[in-house]
Amino acid sequence: MVRSKRALICLLIACLTLTAVSCSGPGETPEQVLAAYTAAINDRDYEAMYGMISQSSGVSKDDFIARNKNIYEGIGASNVTVTVKEKQGDTLNCQTSMDTRAGKLSFENTARLVQDGGTYKLVWDSHMIFPNLGDTDKVRVDTQKGERGSIFDRNGKLLAGLGYVYSVGFVPGKINESTRQADIEKAAGLLGMTVENIESKLSASWVRDDLFVPLKYISYSDSDTKDALLDIDGIRIGTEKDRVYPLGEAAAHLTGYIQSINAEELKEHAGQGYTATSKIGKIGLESLLEERIRAIDGCRIYIVDKDGKEKETLIERKMKNGENVTLTIDSTLQNKLYNKMKGDKGAAVVMDPKTGEVLALVSTPSYDPNDFILGVTEEKWAAYNDEATRPMYNRFKASFAPGSAFKPVTAAAGLTVGAFKATDDFGHSGTSWQKDSSWGDYRVTTLKEYRAAANVRNALVYSDNIYFAKAALKIGAGGLADSLKKAGFGEELPFEFGLTRSSFGSDLAFGSELDRADSGFGQGRVLVNPLHLASIYTAFSNGGDMLAPYLEKGKSRTVWKKDVFSDEAVSTVKNALINIVEDPNGTGHSARIPGVKLAGKTGTAEIKDSKEDTGGTELGWFVAFNADDSAKKKYLALAVVEDVKDRGGSHYVIPIVRSVF
Numbered sequence: 001m002v003r004s005k006r007a008l009i010c011l012l013i014a015c016l017t018l019t020a021v022s023c024s025g026p027g028e029t030p031e032q033v034l035a036a037y038t039a040a041i042n043d044r045d046y047e048a049m050y051g052m053i054s055q056s057s058g059v060s061k062d063d064f065i066a067r068n069k070n071i072y073e074g075i076g077a078s079n080v081t082v083t084v085k086e087k088q089g090d091t092l093n094c095q096t097s098m099d100t101r102a103g104k105l106s107f108e109n110t111a112r113l114v115q116d117g118g119t120y121k122l123v124w125d126s127h128m129i130f131p132n133l134g135d136t137d138k139v140r141v142d143t144q145k146g147e148r149g150s151i152f153d154r155n156g157k158l159l160a161g162l163g164y165v166y167s168v169g170f171v172p173g174k175i176n177e178s179t180r181q182a183d184i185e186k187a188a189g190l191l192g193m194t195v196e197n198i199e200s201k202l203s204a205s206w207v208r209d210d211l212f213v214p215l216k217y218i219s220y221s222d223s224d225t226k227d228a229l230l231d232i233d234g235i236r237i238g239t240e241k242d243r244v245y246p247l248g249e250a251a252a253h254l255t256g257y258i259q260s261i262n263a264e265e266l267k268e269h270a271g272q273g274y275t276a277t278s279k280i281g282k283i284g285l286e287s288l289l290e291e292r293i294r295a296i297d298g299c300r301i302y303i304v305d306k307d308g309k310e311k312e313t314l315i316e317r318k319m320k321n322g323e324n325v326t327l328t329i330d331s332t333l334q335n336k337l338y339n340k341m342k343g344d345k346g347a348a349v350v351m352d353p354k355t356g357e358v359l360a361l362v363s364t365p366s367y368d369p370n371d372f373i374l375g376v377t378e379e380k381w382a383a384y385n386d387e388a389t390r391p392m393y394n395r396f397k398a399s400f401a402p403g404s405a406f407k408p409v410t411a412a413a414g415l416t417v418g419a420f421k422a423t424d425d426f427g428h429s430g431t432s433w434q435k436d437s438s439w440g441d442y443r444v445t446t447l448k449e450y451r452a453a454a455n456v457r458n459a460l461v462y463s464d465n466i467y468f469a470k471a472a473l474k475i476g477a478g479g480l481a482d483s484l485k486k487a488g489f490g491e492e493l494p495f496e497f498g499l500t501r502s503s504f505g506s507d508l509a510f511g512s513e514l515d516r517a518d519s520g521f522g523q524g525r526v527l528v529n530p531l532h533l534a535s536i537y538t539a540f541s542n543g544g545d546m547l548a549p550y551l552e553k554g555k556s557r558t559v560w561k562k563d564v565f566s567d568e569a570v571s572t573v574k575n576a577l578i579n580i581v582e583d584p585n586g587t588g589h590s591a592r593i594p595g596v597k598l599a600g601k602t603g604t605a606e607i608k609d610s611k612e613d614t615g616g617t618e619l620g621w622f623v624a625f626n627a628d629d630s631a632k633k634k635y636l637a638l639a640v641v642e643d644v645k646d647r648g649g650s651h652y653v654i655p656i657v658r659s660v661f
Helices: 004-018 030-042 046-050 061-074 177-193 195-202 224-228 248-255 263-268 284-288 331-341 378-384 403-417 458-460 467-475 477-486 514-520 530-541 567-582 654-658
Strands: 078-088 090-100 103-116 120-121 137-144 159-169 211-220 233-243 257-260 279-283 296-303 310-317 346-351 356-364 560-562 598-606 616-625 638-642
Touching: 030 046, 030 090, 030 103, 030 120, 030 310, 030 530, 046 279, 061 137, 061 296, 078 103, 103 310, 120 224, 120 279, 159 177, 177 195, 177 211, 177 224, 195 211, 211 224, 211 403, 211 467, 224 233, 248 284, 248 331, 248 356, 257 284, 279 284, 331 346, 331 356, 331 638, 346 530, 403 458, 403 467, 403 514, 403 530, 403 598, 403 616, 458 467, 458 567, 467 477, 467 514, 477 514, 530 616, 530 638, 567 598, 616 654, 638 654
Parallel strands: none
Antiparallel strands: 078 090, 090 103, 103 120, 137 296, 159 211, 159 233, 257 279, 296 310, 346 356, 346 638, 598 616, 616 638
């Protein structure tokens, strides 16, 4: 007999485990033959199946293979299991179950076996497949396509959903043979395909001169490519519906994209209605919202007789459209920030500081999620995997050294725990300072001297590193660690996206005194996620309470961390942040907008391998929010940009944030 490898293994296991049943012939019992037959169904080994049926079944090999293949593969049968419930002589009463295109199908059936040449074999007819399936009956599958849910911005503008794309292809009979090679080369160049790939599609066995041979989809907005393609003889362009991302690169890391499901995902989601032709959210909100926005296709598997009359519905799954989701995102702000930053590596956040609504969430550089629907060319895929720019890397999920943007946190923490008062003058130390000789050659440096008292207000306005190093030492390692934990460091931010946790050391403890001093002004071991930093800054608009950011419209304002800072700390730091913008000496003065009361803080973080490293780069930050509670629209905007050294440091970032207001 012919046996698949899996069927033979199954037979061996059955022989080893069913020791209570006496073996007939070469050691096969009815149960063992049925187990091997079931294994062959799962392996799609129809020849092995035919080798296990009795000659008395009276069916030719070709007919047997065709019938079983058409039915099992037509319904998408997999994970077939047959459990023997009762044995009556050589007849086995069984419970059969299998996964199908319509879901899990279970039914009772019988299998009769006879001795054939000294070995048990199955007496086969169509009832072996389904109990009520006659030899002249057919199994049919009807499907109803469900529609994946759309994602909208706060104003109802589409971020991800059904839209139009162009389908481009050749009609072979319309190709000009005298210019064929040149025309195919031109089409290949415009579509990002190879000549060989196009020729392969044109030479498929089904192709005829009058048939449209699809090559690729292009964006509905790509009129230049469309017009250039229409100049080629034989090219035809049609309009089809597909998933589209109207903001493209501007919201790619937010929306993510869908693609065809792979084998690993199909296995992971077994029994959930996915098939080999399904598409699934890969990253971003398409993935995070998959369970809610995915469509479930309707499917009915049923039996009809030779006249087409329905006999029995075997299984049916109702079609279900995906849920539509509306975000708090404002497409206008999202686009504006992306266009301001698209040449840089960075991230930006805009929140409503009074509600926690996230109005924009940007990561640059970016990619076009439409490419994953239309087809990514080799050149684009290479660009997307560029290690230098990493356009696929989501920077708003990452954490960064905050530099001076962290100083308001140190100030507020110190005032809250009573380590110092707002009016305390720490004294001036020039532009270079160390606590004592135990620091060796290391000194804290700051850029600018000032004559005013070295207190909270002036230290923030002039962004005095030395003051905040002293402040951190006054707060103490335990006090500073407790303050940061109170502000959510080391915790997962309650947000739709999984974000990197903010930290100040692997064990949430400050190591050396130097680490603590450096951390006071946002260096050392402090790393902050941009959205988390924005959440901390909401405390200055909400009496010391930090709000949880949220992305889905309809959710309500939620305080994540209550009373993180005292009333005095909030008032003192907020007024200083206003002065940073309003005072001509303030580091954020260039953000000032007449008639708009802003509070803000710049930050430049040095990124280097060691304290002695002089060739490192810099991160630039700017955070700003409406300081006037009566303002009609309230924003808290933050941006961080990499590699701003020799480009103005944090001042390079100010215009990006200022544009929001």
